[in-house]
Amino acid sequence: MFLNALEHMTRRKLLLIVGILSLCYLLLFWRGIASADPQSLRTESGVPASNADMAFAALSIAGSMLSVMVWGLTIILGASILPDEMDAGRMSIWAALPQSRFKIYASTTLAPLLVSVIVGYILFGFTALITSFYAPFTPNSIPLAVISMPIWLSATWAFVILFSMIVGKIPAMLITFILEGFAVGMGNMVELAKGVPELHESTFYTVARIVTFILPFERGYRSVQMGLLPKASLLEEALAFLGFGGDIPMWEVIYPLVWASILFFIGYRIFLRKDL
Amino acid sequence: MTNKAISVEGISKRFGKTKALTENFNIEVSRGQSLAILGANGAGKTTLMRAILGLTIPDSGTIRLNGLSPIDPNSRAGVRFLPERISFPKWATPLQMYRQFERVRHEGREIDFIHTAEGLACGDLLNRKLGKMSKGQRQRVAVALMTCGTPKTVFLDEPSSGLDPAGRMLVRSTVAELVNQGSTVVLNSHLLGEVEKVCDWAAFIHKGALVAHDRLQDLSRFKGSVLIETPHPDQMNSFLGGSGRVKGSSLVYPLAEEIGFSALTEQIAASGVEFTGIQLHKESLEDIFMRIIEGETDVS
Numbered sequence: 001m002f003l004n005a006l007e008h009m010t011r012r013k014l015l016l017i018v019g020i021l022s023l024c025y026l027l028l029f030w031r032g033i034a035s036a037d038p039q040s041l042r043t044e045s046g047v048p049a050s051n052a053d054m055a056f057a058a059l060s061i062a063g064s065m066l067s068v069m070v071w072g073l074t075i076i077l078g079a080s081i082l083p084d085e086m087d088a089g090r091m092s093i094w095a096a097l098p099q100s101r102f103k104i105y106a107s108t109t110l111a112p113l114l115v116s117v118i119v120g121y122i123l124f125g126f127t128a129l130i131t132s133f134y135a136p137f138t139p140n141s142i143p144l145a146v147i148s149m150p151i152w153l154s155a156t157w158a159f160v161i162l163f164s165m166i167v168g169k170i171p172a173m174l175i176t177f178i179l180e181g182f183a184v185g186m187g188n189m190v191e192l193a194k195g196v197p198e199l200h201e202s203t204f205y206t207v208a209r210i211v212t213f214i215l216p217f218e219r220g221y222r223s224v225q226m227g228l229l230p231k232a233s234l235l236e237e238a239l240a241f242l243g244f245g246g247d248i249p250m251w252e253v254i255y256p257l258v259w260a261s262i263l264f265f266i267g268y269r270i271f272l273r274k275d276l
Numbered sequence: 277m278t279n280k281a282i283s284v285e286g287i288s289k290r291f292g293k294t295k296a297l298t299e300n301f302n303i304e305v306s307r308g309q310s311l312a313i314l315g316a317n318g319a320g321k322t323t324l325m326r327a328i329l330g331l332t333i334p335d336s337g338t339i340r341l342n343g344l345s346p347i348d349p350n351s352r353a354g355v356r357f358l359p360e361r362i363s364f365p366k367w368a369t370p371l372q373m374y375r376q377f378e379r380v381r382h383e384g385r386e387i388d389f390i391h392t393a394e395g396l397a398c399g400d401l402l403n404r405k406l407g408k409m410s411k412g413q414r415q416r417v418a419v420a421l422m423t424c425g426t427p428k429t430v431f432l433d434e435p436s437s438g439l440d441p442a443g444r445m446l447v448r449s450t451v452a453e454l455v456n457q458g459s460t461v462v463l464n465s466h467l468l469g470e471v472e473k474v475c476d477w478a479a480f481i482h483k484g485a486l487v488a489h490d491r492l493q494d495l496s497r498f499k500g501s502v503l504i505e506t507p508h509p510d511q512m513n514s515f516l517g518g519s520g521r522v523k524g525s526s527l528v529y530p531l532a533e534e535i536g537f538s539a540l541t542e543q544i545a546a547s548g549v550e551f552t553g554i555q556l557h558k559e560s561l562e563d564i565f566m567r568i569i570e571g572e573t574d575v576s
Contacts, residue, residue: 089362096357276331
């Protein structure tokens with residue numbers, strides 16, 4: 001069943017579009033970083049930027065674009081997998097075969113997550129690889145980036161799968177996009193507060209923390225970035241304003257996975273009672 | 277193993293304020309039986325079929341499919357279901373779809389599917405993308421996918437939907453073959469002629485309630501007349517007393533009771549008027565349907 005869902009996923013035109021766009025992006029990124037002049041880059045104190053600084057700048061800026069692409073793919077694939085199968089009448093055929101509803105639910109919904117994670121690995125992995133070719137650097141922690149990728153995307157995936165069963169495909173996509181944008185904004189605020197201690201006292205910071213706790217869509221993304229970014233860079237402080245400052249405690253890395261698991265099982269309970 | 281393929285006891289189902297199946301809905305289907313579920317649009321036929329398969333969760337009552345609750349995946353071993361409305365992925369070919377199903381059901385051979393497809397006149401379409409087929413071609417493929425091999429129980433919801441007369445005939449013979457090989461067949465169709473030729477049992481559903489469930493032959497009532505096929509209907513009518521009604525090259529002659537049939541046949545044989553056939557005028561399935569569902573009593 002998982003193979004069937006995966007086959008169905010990979011045959012979608014959307015994936016071809018994403019593939020072409022990814023290739024275009026990687027070629028443009030390659031051209032861009034190849035023509036960049038590290039000497040023209042200066043830190044706030046006027047010191048010329050190192051390779052690590054250049055890699056930091058390149059990865060953090062590229063990461064924002066990539067995250068939108070991978071997020072978008074996860075939302076579109078996740079929101080459509082169950083409603084499409086049900087609307088087409090195929091779900092009733094699958095459910096009339098000798099397999100449990102859990103197997104159908106898990107196999108069908110895990111396929112878009114796997115596709116999104118693979119696309120994420122390809123995009124972030126090649127971006128880091130191309131960067132390291134022109135600006136050699138040592139990443140903070142590759143294992144952290146690798147582990148965080150599925151954790152990051154699982155939060156979005158579980159949320160959109162659950163909502164696609166409650167409100168339907170298109171409303172689920174819109175709700176997820178809007179809430180994610182909100183959660184990312186609040187997440188940036190939390191990161192910013194790490195560099196600006198006065199912010200810790202404000203109510204706005206408290207609200208931002210609560211939002212990122214209730215909707216931990218972007219926590220995993222920051223872990224991916226933290227893992228990929230160079231170990232030492234003078235630009236680190238300045239780039240805190242872009243939302244990559246400070247460390248991420250382990251519980252924050254794991255938390256989105258726990259959150260996604262809870263939503264996944266709520267989704268299963270709904271699927272279990274659903275008329276197919 | 278129980279002899280009952282399907283057992284439904286006291287189920288009810290509501291969709292919001294609409295009652296799809298009323299309470300105390302009971303029905304049993306033995307192995308190898310071919311049952312037609314009949315009723316007007318919205319009567320609850322599809323809901324019943326889906327409830328038996330575990331696709332719709334009833335509000336109350338008990339269902340057993342192959343002796344097990346439909347929640348148990350083992351209850352659906354050897355079971356096939358063709359829904360009324362199905363849309364296959366456009367990129368897939370019939371063979372790819374067959375392989376997808378076999379990944380889950382593990383019960384057939386590809387050669388059986390090819391043979392069934394050939395029997396349904398779609399053997400040449402097996403490597404063509406489903407998105408490039410007509411509605412009728414896709415329906416034939418769908419029927420082949422769900423009837424190939426030797427399934428234990430087959431649920432078909434309007435299998436002839438969108439088919440031309442030739443296609444309908446092929447589907448009918450495919451279903452008849454399933455019945456002959458001992459599969460239990462549950463058929464939901466509005467084409468009563470098709471049902472009459474394939475099924476030996478019928479269940480009539482009206483507004484969510486089971487109003488009749490019996491063998492087709494037992495449901496069919498004597499219509500109070502005899503049909504005499506003769507090239508000289510007027511002459512035959514005069515001989516029998518003139519109370520008959522000429523209808524083309526046949527004579528519909530009233531008969532008070534079914535038991536008077538043998539005496540009448542002797543009388544006809546003694547008339548000396550040429551005739552080619554005599555039969556009791558019994559209700560067709562359409563007549564039964566109209567009587568039970570529409571409440572009509574005199575349908576000719």
